Amino acid sequence: MVAAKTxxxxxxxxxxxxxxIFPLGAVLFPGLVLPLRVFEERYRLLMNDLLAGEEPxxxxxxxxxxxxxxxPGSAQRLAAVGCTAExxxxxxxxxxxxxxxxxxxxRFRIEDVDDSLAYLQADVTMLPEEDGxxxxxxxxxxxxxxxxxxxxxxxxxxxxxALDELPADPLSLSxxxxxxxxxxxxxxxxxxxxxxxxxxLRLEYELLRRENLLLEAFPTVPGSEFLSKGxxxx
Numbered sequence: 741m742v743a744a745k746t747x748x749x750x751x752x753x754x755x756x757x758x759x760x761i762f763p764l765g766a767v768l769f770p771g772l773v774l775p776l777r778v779f780e781e782r783y784r785l786l787m788n789d790l791l792a793g794e795e796p797x798x799x800x801x802x803x804x805x806x807x808x809x810x811x812p813g814s815a816q817r818l819a820a821v822g823c824t825a826e827x828x829x830x831x832x833x834x835x836x837x838x839x840x841x842x843x844x845x846x847r848f849r850i851e852d853v854d855d856s857l858a859y860l861q862a863d864v865t866m867l868p869e870e871d872g873x874x875x876x877x878x879x880x881x882x883x884x885x886x887x888x889x890x891x892x893x894x895x896x897x898x899x900x901x902a903l904d905e906l907p908a909d910p911l912s913l914s915x916x917x918x919x920x921x922x923x924x925x926x927x928x929x930x931x932x933x934x935x936x937x938x939x940x941l942r943l944e945y946e947l948l949r950r951e952n953l954l955l956e957a958f959p960t961v962p963g964s965e966f967l968s969k970g971x972x973x974x
Contacts (some may be wrong), residue, residue: 756851759800760786761823761860765814767928768801768823769915770869779837785926786859787830787838799825800848800864803929821867821933831969837898844915872936875910884940885948886917892955893922904918921947 768774774827778787802822825842827860832838848864883906890900907913934940
C-alpha cells in the first residue's frame with residue numbers, strides 16, 4: 741500500500757450505513773492506495789453492482805481474522821472494524837474479472853452482517869477521526885523512530901520508498917506509518933482500531949521500538965506490503 745494523494749475523509753455523524761463487504765487478508769487504512777485483482781465470481785458480481793450504481797463507488801474492506809479469502813470452505817470470521825474503499829479506477833478483463841485501484845476512506849465498525857446475497861453486506865457505523873490528547877507531542881519521537889526503522893530496513897538490503905517529507909499532521913502520519921510497518925495482521929488491526937491518532941502513535945512508538953531491536957538482532961527482514969508493489973488478489 742502507498743499513500744494516496746487524496747485526503748482522509750472527515751467524519752460527520754455516527755450514522756449506520758449498509759456497505760458491500762470485501763473480506764481481505766490484509767488491513768486497509770484511510771488515505772492509502774489498495775490495488776485489487778478481482779476474479780472470484782461473487783466479487784465480480786459485487787464490482788458489477790457497484791459500478792452500475794452512482795458514484796462514489798464505495799465498499800468495505802474488512803480483515804479476515806479466521807478463514808481464507810477464496811476457494812471452497814472459505815467461511816470467515818471478520819474483524820470488528822474495517823475501512824471504506826473508493827474505486828478510483830476499474831478495468832474489466834477479458835475473463836470478466838477486474839483490475840481495480842481503490843483508496844481507503846473512513847473507518848467503520850460492523851454492527852450486523854447480511855450473508856443472504858452472493859457477497860456479504862453489513863450495517864456499519866462510521867467512526868470519528870480525531871487527533872486525541874497528546875497527539876502533537878507524539879509526532880516528533882514517532883517520526884524519529886520510524887526514520888531509524890527505515891534506515892535499518894535499507895541496511896538489510898530492502899528497497900524502501902523515499903520518505904523525505906513525512907506528514908506533520910498526527911492523523912495522516914499515524915496512518916502512513918501503520919500501513920508501512922512490517923507487522924502481523926493482528927498488530928495492523930490494532931492500529932486501525934486505535935481510538936484516535938494519539939493512541940495510534942503511542943502504539944506505533946512501542947511497535948517501532950520492538951521492530952528496531954529485532955532488526956538489530958537478525959540479519960534478514962520479512963517481506964512487506966510497504967516494500968512490494970504487488971496487487972492483492974481476492
